[in-house]
Amino acid sequence: MEISILALPLIASIISGFFGKFIGDRNSEIVTSLLVSISAVLSAIVFYEVIFNQYEENIKIATWINSGSLEVNWSMKIDALSSVMLVVVTFISALVHIYSIGYMSHDPHKSRFMAYLSLFTFAMLMLVTADNFIQLFFGWEGVGLCSYFLIGFWFKKESANKAAIKAFVVNRVGDFGFALGIFLIFYLFGTVNYTEVFDQISTVVDEKLNFLGIQIYAIDLICILLFIGAMGKSAQIFLHTWLPDAMEGPTPVSALIHAATMVTAGVFLVVRCSPIYEYSELALNIVTIIGMSTAFFAASVALVQTDIKKIIAYSTCSQLGYMFFAAGVGAYNVAMFHLFTHAFFKALLFLGSGSVIHAFKDEQNINNMGGVCRKLPYTYALMIIGTLALTGFPLLSGFYSKDAIIEFAYLSGTTTGYYAAGIGIFTALLTSIYSWRLIFKTFHGQYNNKEIKIEETHESPLIMLIPLIILSIGAIFAGFIFKDLFLGYKGINNFWNESIFFLEPLSTDHPPLWFLILTPTLVTISIPLAYYLFVKNKNFATQLVNINKPLYEFLFNKWYFDEIYDILFVKSSKRFGLFLWKFFDIKVIDGFGPDGISELIKKFSIKANKFQSGYIYQYAFVMLLGFSAFLTFLIVK
Amino acid sequence: MNFPILSSLILLPSIGALFLFFTRSKSENKITVKYVALFTTLVNFFLSIYLWFLFDQTTSAFQFVEDRIWIEGLINYKVGVDGISILFIILTTFITPLCIISVNNSVTERLNEFLIAILVMETFMIGVFCSLDLVVFYLFFEAGLIPMFLIIGIWGGARRVYSAFKFFLFTLLGSVLMLVAIISIYWITGTTDIVQLYELGIDTKYQNLLWLAFFSSFAVKTPMWPVHTWLPDAHVEAPTAGSVLLAAILLKMAGYGFIRFSLGLFPSASELFTPLIYALSVIAIIFTSLIALMQEDMKKLIAYSSVAHMGFVTLGIFTIQQQGIEGSIIQMISHGLVSAALFLCVGVVYDRMHSRLINTYGGIVTIIPKYAVLFMVFTLAALGLPGTSGFVGEFLILMAAFKDNFLVAVLASLGVIIGAAYMLWLYKRVIFGKLINSELKKMIDLNKSETFTLTCLAIPTLYFGFYPEPLINTIEVSISDLINTYNYSVASK
Secondary structure (H helix, E strand, C coil), X not given: CHHHHHHHHHHHHHHHHHHHHHHHHHHHHHHHHHHHHHHHHHHHHHHHHHHHHCCCEEEEEEEEEEECCEEEEEEEEECHHHHHHHHHHHHHHHHHHHHHHHHCCCCCCHHHHHHHHHHHHHHHHHHHHCXXXXXXXXHHHHHHHHHHHHHXXXXXXXXXXXXXXXXXXXXXXXXXXXXXXXXXXXXXXXXXXXXXXXXHHHHHCCCEEEECCEEEEHHHHHHHHHHHHHHHHCCCCXXXXXXXXXXXXXXXXXXXXXXXXXXXXXXHHHHHXXXXXXXXXXXXXXXXXXXXXXXXXXXXXXXXXXXXXXXXXXXXXXXXXXXXXXXXXXXXXXXXXHHHHHHHHHHHHHHXXXXXXXXXXXXXXXXXXXXXXXXXXXXXXXXXXXXXXXXXXXXXXXXHHHHHHHHXXXXXXXHHHHHHHHHHHHHHHHHHHHHHHHHHHXXXXXXXXXXXXXXXXXXXXXXXXXXXXXXXXXXXXXXXXXXHHHHCECCECCCCCCCCCCCXXXXXXXXXXXXXXXXXXXXXXXXXXXXXXXXXXXXXXXHHHHHCHHHHHHHHCHHHHHHHHHHHHHHHHHHHHHHHHHHHHHXXXXXHCHHHHHHHHHHHHHHHHHHCCCCHHHHHHHHHHHHHHHHHHHHHC | CCCCHHHHHHHHHHHHHHHXXXXXXXXXXXXHHHHHHHHHHHHXXXXXXXXXHHCCCCCCCCEEEEEEEEECCCEEEEEEECHHHHHHHHHHHHHHHHHHHHCCCCCCCCHHHHHHHHHHHHHHXXXXXXXXXXXXXXXXXXXXXXXXXXXXXXXXXXXXXXXXXXXXXXXXXXXXXXXXXXXXXXXXXXXXXXXXXXXXXXXXHHHHHHHHXXXXXHHHHCCCCCCCCHHHHHHHHCCHHHHHHHHHHHHHHHHHHHHHHXXXXXXXXXXXXXXXXXXXXXXXXXXXXXHHHCCCEHHHHHHHHHHHHHHHHHHHHCCCCHHHHHHHHHHHHHHHHHHHHHHHHHHHXXXXXXXXXXHHCCCXXXXXXXXXXXXXXXXXXXXXXXXXXXXXXXXXXXXXXXXXXXXXXHHHHHHHHHHHHHHHHHHHHHHCCCCCCHHHHXXXXXXXXXXXXXXXXXXXXXXXXXXXXXXXXXXXXXXHHHHHHHHHHHHCC
């Protein structure tokens, strides 16, 4: 049964990808949605077994690489951690499959699209159920590949193609670190199997390495290298540039891959490796700092963007930052909890925005929307739910997970922890403002679209709304229902078992009351504030922009990361490549090598040619010269 | 004596070539000629599979050995295979028939002679991989150049003569030194029999010079930076089948040579020169990847990427670890399949549009979808995506290199990033985007034989990506013994 969770999406993908032409678009859609849904039901059963019967299993499917002392198997590891991921991935995936039937109804390549979605699901499941680092890497690159296919799905769009390549290559930069981390693990432990590695961790705690001239603890280095991989996949600051561009893909893709599942793989990696990270204070601090910087950075950029999907993309970036700093302060289970709830409300927001885009016939700029809350009542209501959940409005799912993160950061008692808590609170305020800005600009105020009339906007079909409704139920209740499971009830937590490792148990204290009320209060106040700024008194917002023009430009251009990277990496490597080719290969190597030699021989033979001129007097002269030289030689001797 | 299976493998293609030689090349019997060649090579392929089936994986000793006196007391015709060489033989017999199938309208003149050249080449290549005598090895090794030289020089493109000479000049330079080295080995030890040489060992004081002489030949053929510049030119001018043979098999002779001779015969010199190989490999990986990024000609791009991929191979071999050498052999097999396929892919669009320039194309995914899918598979294999054979080789090599030297592994891993960039960019510019060139609308999707050849290459690429065990099991024992002997002789120095 367990293996069919993995196999069904793969089969679905093969059927739809290779035989889509024969069975037709409609059948491909049904087959893929059905098989992935079955996979979701099976995952739910596994999740149930894990919760109530502490079910754990490590199934070996086949040998993969077996070279010398390296042994890698295709396998399926089921424990609390992977069962949570199984449920998240298969459920969201099934809903996105169903939603896509409606969303892609006008697209000519439906079966190809469904095949990619299913293939992605398979790769993601391989990633989360791996029992060793190399299978994890397989899934890791596999989801990257599917993301590449899906971002570039509309292959005629130049921007989509560029974004797809950018996503893959930036991820490769992360994977570069990740791969080095795996090499180092193999170097130190002689194995890449999780349990075998984790068992040996305590033996290398004091080992120092000289890595490229830097003296560093081996454990620190492993954690940092793995984290570089996680930064790439989870779009953390410095390696985040691909995620906003990835919005070129169809919206269901953004919901599944770039919100709920793939981008959380980095968080999953850090949590999975908690037995290593727990021993590395340095790495945990780095994780915290990168996490909180990303949370703040992305939220600040989201404040001023005008593309509805990009705002949500930056919001995802920012929420991933929260998850990371939760992991960084050692609250891995809280990070997983936020991952879990985030999957619901962020998928809801993306699919909801897809519904809006659909209604506006592919318009994505929120300045060209507005005033449609009556025309799109269901979408409006669902988006409100998503926004409330995201901002952490009391009693919705985001409230439980996000506030828990801020609390645990505060309780960790370290300097970075306090900083993280402070930034977490401030970012929560920003999150609330940009989220409500999106809602108000999209649904309230005046109707601003000049291309299509307001009468032409229409509510999405039922097949798109049903997944949204299911997600909204999750967005409302997931936090409340699962908080005891993930966070423990009265300080006791049996759920995670061995899958998450705590060197020291998490603090069970409670932060002061004022601290507990602070975030919800800010979040609630920001609603009327946003309403005032973006609906009531728009001039004030424009004035604010005009006064702070440089800051606005800075934020609007996303802190100029793309421009700087373009100069630093893209242009310079192209220039260097051109130099190596035109100058080094052609001028230097060939010039002194074959071309030079043949040139030399040619010159020489031209000179030699002159001797064979055919004139008798020249020959006679040379003979005379030679003869006299010979004579001289004899005489001197 | 048993059935001389290796000699049969070596001779069969030549017998086929002889048949063709006496067939008169007329336009009406073109098909017949092709069938004769195809039949011969297919028989050879099945024979080699049978050889693999008979092959005993549990020993590192040479098997199916045939030993005949050629020149009394001087040279013996001695052939045999072990785990290191057998896979290369199968690669050769697998690629050659595919090559012959791919010869269609692109070679219009002297088809007969073209096929003879390919068949003769197969003889020489198999000879290289199973000869157990230095002189025999040398003869096969050098003779292999001649058909290739002719293929480029006669059936090549506009600048074929320049390319052919460049190719010849480079390779000859190295080869002469190797010949000198072989003669000196005979003077020093009194034999050129490889098995005996393995047992005798060569005095440490001679090893360095001899290693350098062999290196100069292998480095050119690999090709290693900075003696790689003949390869892009040769590929660009060669006809498709020539490029396929060159990339898939000819380049592998050097990698094989490094393992068999440099490591096997000159262990202490190999140890001494490892830093040199590391440096050149890393430079090759990074520099040629960057150069590949900037190419406008599809064939040149793939040629430069070949240099980078072979950089991984040399790096892996000289890590002198189980994972490294196994990775190198898998990388070579994988590169044999993938580069062959990529050159065939270029050939497909070249046959239709007569242009290799990337900017001729764009937006053809809906016009030739089958091609787009297969091309994507090989693109992914070339950038080393897990699940393709390219990943297994590269990852094992880097893993081993990391154990030995952090810096080298870090730098070489950078090549993996650039690799993704140039391959995906190539694919995007050729396949995706808007259709601008309206000529392209007339393109026809893969015909049956093209689909067949590319599928034949795609299946093992994926199969060995998910399950490389058949390859690893075949080479495991031979390599671990090689490493043991190596370590023993380095330690006892």
